[in-house]
Structure formats: structure tokens, C-alpha cells
Amino acid sequence: MNPNTGNENEQTLKNLIEAARTSQRQLSRDIHIAEVTVNTWVAGKKIPRLDNAALVAGQLGVSLKTLAKSMRVDVTDIPGDYSLIELKAIAAELGIERVEDLPADFQALKRMRDPQN
Incomplete structure (x- = not known):
């Protein structure tokens, strides 16, 4: 540290x-x-x-x-921080236009975009 x-x-x-x-x-x-x-x-x-x-x-x-x-804490396995712009871009790729249609968390949205991961 x-x-x-x-x-x-x-x-x-x-x-x-x-x-x-x-x-x-x-x-x-x-x-x-x-x-x-x-x-x-x-x-x-x-x-x-x-x-x-x-x-x-x-x-x-x-x-x-x-x-x-x-603070020199190993954050290698911690998911990245995503901006609203990035989330909006992923939603647009998936054809999601309404906030109500978004999944509850980012990881679910990411899995929808990249099902093999």
C-alpha cells in the first residue's frame, strides 16, 4: 500500500x-x-x-x-464503471428505447448484448 x-x-x-x-x-x-x-x-x-x-x-x-x-487495492476482478453515455449506447444497440425496458443491472444488459460472455 x-x-x-x-x-x-x-x-x-x-x-x-x-x-x-x-x-x-x-x-x-x-x-x-x-x-x-x-x-x-x-x-x-x-x-x-x-x-x-x-x-x-x-x-x-x-x-x-x-x-x-x-490506494493500491487490487481491483482487477471488479466490474468497470460505466457512464450513462455507455449505457445508452448499449441500450441503443439492443433496440431498447424506454428506461422501463432496461434490465435491473448493467451486467444483465451486457449479457443481452454479448450472450456468449
């Missing part, structure tokens, strides 16, 4: 905080978590519980998968 891997292009929690134009101190205030706790996450010494990760992701405007990846 060491954030100092030497790869400047790698997304880190520190990078996500900077990209959100905030600071560790302000993030801790915004999510009501002790600054020392946020600092341990940024330093890679610990990772947040899921409920706290959801707060951080929401505050920074990133997905939980992006947040986890920034």
Missing part, C-alpha cells in the same frame, strides 16, 4: 485530493473524519472502511473503484 511507487502517472489518493482542488485538512472537515486518519490513508498506512471510502469518493467526485485503485 505504499503510495511512493515512483510512477508519477499513477493515480494516488493525494492526486485525487489535489484534482478535487481541496486539501487533506479540508477533506477531513468535509467528511467529519479526523485529519490524522485521512493522513494515514494518504500515506498508505491504512485504507478506509467501506462507509468512509464512500464518503471520500463522494466528496472527491470519483467512483469507489477509482478510490480503491488509488
